[in-house]
Amino acid sequence: xxxxxxxxxxxxxxxxxxxxxxxxxxxxxxxxxxxxxxxxxxxxxxxxxxxxxxxxxxxxxxxxxxxxxxxxxxxxxxxxxxxxxxxxxxxxxxxxxxxxxxxxxxxxxxxxxxxxxxxxxxxxxxxxxxxxxxxxxxxxxxxxxxxxxxxxxxxxxxxxxxxxxxxxxxxxxxxxxxxxxxxxxxxxxxxxxxxxxxxxxxxxxxxxxxxxxxxxxxxxxxxxxxxxxxxxxxxxxxxxxxxxxxxxxxxxxxxxxxxxxxxxxxxxxxxxxxxxxxxxxxxxxxxxxxxxxxxxxxxxxxxxxxxxxxxxxxxxxxxxxxxxxxxxxxxxxxxxxxxxxxxxxxxxxxxxxxxxxxxxxxxxxxxxxxxxxxxxxxxxxxxxxxxxxxxxxxxxxxxxxxxxxxxxxxxxxxxxxxxxxxxxxxxxxxxxxxxxxxxxxxxxxxxxxxxxxxxxxxxxxxxxxxxxxxx
Amino acid sequence: xxxxxxxxxxxxxxxxxxxxxxxxxxxxxxxxxxxxxxxxxxxxxxxxxxxxxxxxxxxxxxxxxxxxxxxxxxxxxxxxxxxxxxxxxxxxxxxxxxxxxxxxxxxxxxxxxxxxxxxxxxxxxxxxxxxxxxxxxxxxxxxxxxxxxxxxxxxxxxxxxxxxxxxxxxxxxxxxxxxxxxxxxxxxxxxxxxxxxxxxxxxxxxxxxxxxxxxxxxxxxxxxxxxxxxxxxxxxxxxxxxxxxxxxxxxxxxxxxxxxxxxxxxxxxxxxxxxxxxxxxxxxxxxxxxxxxxxxxxxxxxxxxxxxxxxxxxxxxxxxxxxxxxxxxxxx
Numbered sequence: 001x002x003x004x005x006x007x008x009x010x011x012x013x014x015x016x017x018x019x020x021x022x023x024x025x026x027x028x029x030x031x032x033x034x035x036x037x038x039x040x041x042x043x044x045x046x047x048x049x050x051x052x053x054x055x056x057x058x059x060x061x062x063x064x065x066x067x068x069x070x071x072x073x074x075x076x077x078x079x080x081x082x083x084x085x086x087x088x089x090x091x092x093x094x095x096x097x098x099x100x101x102x103x104x105x106x107x108x109x110x111x112x113x114x115x116x117x118x119x120x121x122x123x124x125x126x127x128x129x130x131x132x133x134x135x136x137x138x139x140x141x142x143x144x145x146x147x148x149x150x151x152x153x154x155x156x157x158x159x160x161x162x163x164x165x166x167x168x169x170x171x172x173x174x175x176x177x178x179x180x181x182x183x184x185x186x187x188x189x190x191x192x193x194x195x196x197x198x199x200x201x202x203x204x205x206x207x208x209x210x211x212x213x214x215x216x217x218x219x220x221x222x223x224x225x226x227x228x229x230x231x232x233x234x235x236x237x238x239x240x241x242x243x244x245x246x247x248x249x250x251x252x253x254x255x256x257x258x259x260x261x262x263x264x265x266x267x268x269x270x271x272x273x274x275x276x277x278x279x280x281x282x283x284x285x286x287x288x289x290x291x292x293x294x295x296x297x298x299x300x301x302x303x304x305x306x307x308x309x310x311x312x313x314x315x316x317x318x319x320x321x322x323x324x325x326x327x328x329x330x331x332x333x334x335x336x337x338x339x340x341x342x343x344x345x346x347x348x349x350x351x352x353x354x355x356x357x358x359x360x361x362x363x364x365x366x367x368x369x370x371x372x373x374x375x376x377x378x379x380x381x382x383x384x385x386x387x388x389x390x391x392x393x394x395x396x397x398x399x400x401x402x403x404x405x406x407x408x409x410x411x412x413x414x415x416x417x418x419x420x421x422x423x424x425x426x427x428x429x430x431x432x433x434x435x436x437x438x439x440x441x442x443x444x445x446x447x448x449x450x451x452x453x454x455x456x457x458x459x460x461x462x463x464x465x466x467x468x469x470x471x
Numbered sequence: 472x473x474x475x476x477x478x479x480x481x482x483x484x485x486x487x488x489x490x491x492x493x494x495x496x497x498x499x500x501x502x503x504x505x506x507x508x509x510x511x512x513x514x515x516x517x518x519x520x521x522x523x524x525x526x527x528x529x530x531x532x533x534x535x536x537x538x539x540x541x542x543x544x545x546x547x548x549x550x551x552x553x554x555x556x557x558x559x560x561x562x563x564x565x566x567x568x569x570x571x572x573x574x575x576x577x578x579x580x581x582x583x584x585x586x587x588x589x590x591x592x593x594x595x596x597x598x599x600x601x602x603x604x605x606x607x608x609x610x611x612x613x614x615x616x617x618x619x620x621x622x623x624x625x626x627x628x629x630x631x632x633x634x635x636x637x638x639x640x641x642x643x644x645x646x647x648x649x650x651x652x653x654x655x656x657x658x659x660x661x662x663x664x665x666x667x668x669x670x671x672x673x674x675x676x677x678x679x680x681x682x683x684x685x686x687x688x689x690x691x692x693x694x695x696x697x698x699x700x701x702x703x704x705x706x707x708x709x710x711x712x713x714x715x716x717x718x719x720x721x722x723x724x725x726x727x728x729x730x731x732x733x734x735x736x737x738x739x740x741x742x743x744x745x746x747x748x749x750x751x752x753x754x755x756x757x758x759x760x761x762x763x764x765x766x767x768x769x770x771x772x773x774x775x776x777x778x779x780x781x782x783x784x785x786x787x788x789x790x791x792x793x794x795x796x797x798x799x800x801x802x803x
Contacts, residue, residue, distance in 0.1 A: 048583060048587065050571070258473060261632075261797075
C-alpha cells in the first residue's frame, strides 16, 4: 500500500514540527536502555494495577494488557480549539436530532433525511417515541472518533453515542507518563485531563429526574468479565458512586432501587455501560440477565435517568453518518466545522455500482457494526476477500457503506525494531448535560502492526498519551 | 453499601485467611513429618489434615495412595480443589476484582500482586525445594493484606465486612487446627488422645511416641505463631490442656477462638441492621461461653465434641450473616 501519510512529528522535509520540538530533543537525549527499562516498568505497573481488558472468544477471565506507547501524540493548542468547537457543534446537533426523531421528526418531514433510514433503522427504538428525557439530552457521553489524513486534515470517522469506552486509558496513560517522566511535564505545558471523572459526575447529576435535589448516581456494568470492566470499576471509584450489576437493582412502586446491606435504596441516575438490548428483559432481549426487569417503565415515567438514553444508536449508525452535516445546518443553522469522510451508501444504486467498481481502493463497513469487525480494507484485501465482499454487497447492499481509504496520519511509535511510524486515531470524549464539556485531548489509539489501519484494542491496537499543549 | 459488594468483601477476606491457615496446617504437618515416626503415624497426620478440611473423598478420587507430596500438591496447587491455596488466592483476588472500586488502590494491588506472584512461585520450584518458605510466603501475603486493609481503608461498612470475614474464617480454622489431632480418633470423656497415645506406647515399648507428643503440640503452637507466647504465658512445660486453653479461651491470644469470636461480635455490632439482632445474640452467646468457660470443664465433656459443636455454630453464624446482609434483600 503506497499512500503518502501525514507524520505527526516530522514534516515532509524531515524537520521536526514545532509543537514536537521540545519532546524530540528530550527523546534524543534518552538512552535506548533507559527507554527499554521504562517500557518494562510501564508493563509491570499496568499488570499490577490490573489495567487489563478481557478478550472475547478466549476462555473466561483471560486478561490482556493494552500496549502502551511511550511517545505521546501532541496536539497544538490552536488545533485543539478548532476541534473542540467543532465537537461541541456536532454533538449538540446529534442530541437535537435524537430529540427530533423521537418527537415530531421535523428533519424527516423537511426531506433532509429519508424516513426509511431513520424509522426503518434497526437502532431506532419505537419505545422512546414521545418520551421526554431530562433536558432533552440523549447522548450524555459521546466518544467521537477523529482521524487525520492527507496533508493533516481532520475528519470525523464515527460518532460513538451508545456506550463509548476508552476514557480510563486516556486517564491512566497520562498518570503513567507523569510517573515515568515527570521531567517531561516540567518542560512541556500539557493541559490536564485528570478532572474528567468530576466533569462526568457533575454531568450525570445535572440530568437527574425533575425534583431530585441530591441524586443517587450509579454505574451499571455487565460485570467483571466484560472487556471494559476495568474502566467501569475505575470510573465508579473515581466518581465515588456504586458500581452495580443488573442483579443489584430492582423496580418497585415506579422507582428503581438497589439492594444494600441496609435495605433498598432509591437510584436516580444510571450511567449504564450495557447496550440497549440488554437493559430490560421485559422489553428488549428476553434472555438478558444483565438488565433490570421493568426499568423501561420507570424510565418512561421520568422517574430515573439513563445515560446514555435508550435509542441513541440510530444517530451513530453508519447509514445516518453521511447526514450529520445536514443536521448541523438544519438544527443550528451553522456550517459544519468538522469534516465528514465522503461516504457511499450502498443502498443507493449509483453508490453501490461505484463501490463495486472501486472496491480495491475503498473501505467497506457494515452499517451496524463497530469495533473494527465486519470491515473490508480494499487496498489490503486479498482477491478472495474482494470477491467475498462483492457477493455480500450484491446480496445485501443496504447493510454497507463505503469510504475512500484514508491515509491515517502516523506517529513515531516503539516497535520491535526500534521507533517507526504507526497509524493513529483520536477519540475525544464529549459530555452533554446542562452544558457541553470535555477535557482537552482524548484517547489516541495506535495500530501497532506495520501498515495496519485498524486501531481497535480488540484487533491488537495500543494507546498513547495525548497532549494538548498550553498556549 | 450494595449487598453484593459486601458479599465480595466478606469472601475476599475469608479466602485469604483460609489460604493462610491452610499454609499453617500444611507447615505443621511437614515439620512433624520430619520427626522419626512410624509410617502409620505419619500417614495419620496427613489423613487427618484432609479429613479436617472435609477433603478426603475429593483426594481419594484423584490419588490412589496417600503420600505427603500428593497431599501438598492437592492442597496447594490443585485448581479443582476449591480449598487449595491456589483456588483460595484466586478467589480472594477475583472477589477483590469484582469490587475493586470499594477497596483502596493499595488493597486491590496487594491482592492482585499476590495472585501474580503465586503463579510465578508455582511455575518455579519453590514449593518442591523449600515448602516451608512457600508457606511462609502465603502467611506473609495474608499479613500484608490485613495490614494494608487496616492501614489504608476508611473505617466504614466495607472495612467491617472485610474484618468480619477474616475473624469468622479464623475462628473456624483455629478450631480445625486444634481438632486435627483428634480427627478419626474415638474419644473417651476426660481423656486427651495424647494421653492415650502415651499409655499405648508405654505398654508397647518406647520407640518413638513419647517425645512425639511434645513435638506435635509444639508444632501446633508454632502453626498459630504461639510457641513463644505459650512460654511467656505459662512458663512451664507444654501440656495439651494448656495448649487447648491458650488457643481457645485466652482473649489476648490473637488467633484463639475467644479472640476471633470477640472480633466477630465487635464487627457485627458495627454492621447491625433491622434483621441482624438474632445473629448478634448468637455470636454474643458463643463469646460468653468462651469467655467464662473453663478448660477443665471442656475437657470433661470432650474437646473434640466441643470443637465439633463450635464449628457448627460458626457455620450457623456464617449462614445468618449471609441471610442478614449479603443475600440481596428482597422487599416485601
